[in-house]
């Protein structure tokens with residue numbers, strides 16, 4: 212039986228599915244862990260389930276040679292060193308659409324709240340002030356929403372925004388089909404200069420780190436607002452803080468931060484705390500009951516298929532082999548460097564052992580090759596060792 216460690220309060224639907232599949236001993240831990248604690252917690256684990264706060268680095272992977280798969284129970288996968296994981300023969304799975312709608316709904320709600328100045332009015336009313344005025348409060352109807360990163364979430368935000376009467380434009384580094392009446396912008400700078408509401412939906416990682424610099428914030432209209440529910444590193448937070456405090460921006464809504472607490476005991480530290488025109492939320496864009504339940508099932512299913520059959524459909528860093536039930540006595544999963552002669556040598560090893568190959572499925576992705584081989588007989592320890600000792604082999608498992 213495989214062992215899976217699930218961190219960060221992954222929804223119970225995950226454990227339920229894994230239990231039903233009968234393939235895993237499940238250990239559940241409530242928080243994210245730092246490298247050393249993580250290595251300890253994952254000793255002997257075949258797979259791990261994480262959310263956005265657990266970082267799986269090359270160093271962590273190096274210390275866990277028995278770890279075979281990683282499930283990110285969320286959309287973002289920038290918290291995992293995907294290249295190092297592939298190099299260790301470890302596929303990474305995620306849930307690419309299960310919380311898209313939850314984030315999009317939050318963005319629309321916050322756009323309306325910010326344009327109506329509700330965050331400030333809410334705080335003042337709580338303090339006993341009766342600030343009844345229309346000054347500086349606007350409808351979102353006919354306002355221009357600028358979406359940076361027109362992927363799954365960005366496009367969904369655009370559709371919802373049009374349904375409440377907003378005009379929509381977007382900027383993406385890739386050419387995208389505009390949905391509804393959304394207008395592609397040639398540059399991010401043009402979008403920043405024109406939009407009344409700017410919302411960020413790019414992936415995290417080095418390519419988008421501090422995408423929104425002080426110079427780019429300075430292009431925005433003083434009446435405009437900025438929303439970030441993507442990743443904290445995307446915005447230069449000190450520059451945003453200065454723009455808000457100096458009145459160069461009307462407001463902001465932030466769900467993600469450069470430094471986020473790993474659990475509910477740690478204090479949240481941010482220069483934006485205390486600004487009445489800023490909505491701060493604790494990275495809950497995708498945290499709805501619906502989304503979390505769906506994510507739990509979706510990623511657990513991908514892990515279960517991998518652990519039971521070795522198939523890797525929807526892996527984000529790894530050659531994808533569509534799901535095929537194991538129907539023969541033995542299935543050999545071989546991850547290797549993608550170079551000439553590997554399969555020929557491997558098949559010669561099978562032939563030498565007198566084994567007939569019933570089915571074989573190979574896929575490659577960049578430097579990594581992955582081949583699933585089905586044979587009707589048992590595989591001897593000697594053959595497994597021989598396959599493992601081939602110079603190009605990264606990992607070879609028998610299921």
Ligand SMILES: NC(=O)c1ccc[n+]([C@@H]2O[C@H](COP(=O)([O-])OP(=O)(O)OC[C@H]3O[C@@H](n4cnc5c(N)ncnc54)[C@H](O)[C@@H]3O)[C@@H](O)[C@H]2O)c1
Nearest residue numbers: 286287360361362363364383384412413414440441496497
């Ligand atoms: N706050 C939350 O709880 C929450 C929930 C879900 C997802 N997210 C974050 O939202 C991100 C986006 O999710 P998605 O499902 O829409 O991803 P996606 O991959 O479907 O879309 C991302 C889009 O950004 C574009 N892009 C990449 N770099 C860009 C750049 N420099 N400028 C402009 N566009 C760029 C890509 O081409 C792509 O179209 C995720 O990676 C995740 O980090 C946050």
Ligand SMILES: O=C(O)[C@H](O)COP(=O)(O)O
Nearest residue numbers: 262263264285286287497
């Ligand atoms: O990438 C995601 O899906 C979001 O950032 C949500 O992350 P979470 O599971 O840690 O809430």
